Amino acid sequence: xxxxVESGGGLVQPGGSLTLSCAASGFTFSGxxxxxxxQAPGKEREWVATIVSTGxxxxxxxxxxxxxxxxxxxxxxxxxxxxxxLKPEDTAVYYCKTxxxxxxxxxxxxxxxxxx
Numbered sequence: 356x357x358x359x360v361e362s363g364g365g366l367v368q369p370g371g372s373l374t375l376s377c378a379a380s381g382f383t384f385s386g387x388x389x390x391x392x393x394q395a396p397g398k399e400r401e402w403v404a405t406i407v408s409t410g411x412x413x414x415x416x417x418x419x420x421x422x423x424x425x426x427x428x429x430x431x432x433x434x435x436x437x438x439x440x441l442k443p444e445d446t447a448v449y450y451c452k453t454x455x456x457x458x459x460x461x462x463x464x465x466x467x468x469x470x471x
Contacts, residue, residue, distance in 0.1 A: 357381040357460045359451050364465030371441050371469070377434040377451030377462055385409075385429035387455060391436045393447035394464075400450070404436065419445075441469045 404425040
């Protein structure tokens with residue numbers, strides 16, 4: 356079955372960096388675009404970044420442009436989100452997502468907390 360498992364979250368100081376990973380299984384990872392979303396306490400889930408199946412095109416939420424980079428390693432069935440210059444407002448649970456012909460799938464999320 357389709358599985359997405361995020362990891363790499365944690366507590367980081369403002370200005371710090373983290374890299375999130377999303378391990379995918381149960382589908383042909385290299386054939387589909389992938390997405391990162393986040394949900395802060397008391398707020399709706401919001402889209403953060405998208406990468407196409409080949410990795411050649413990406414898109415970002417304006418507030419993370421220049422600080423976050425989405426990448427993928429199709430040989431390892433893994434999606435990444437490299438986060439630099441983190442701010443307290445980046446604190447959220449981060450989720451990866453894919454949309455397949457059979458449905459939309461989400462991971463369980465990983466908590467990122469930016470605080471001094």
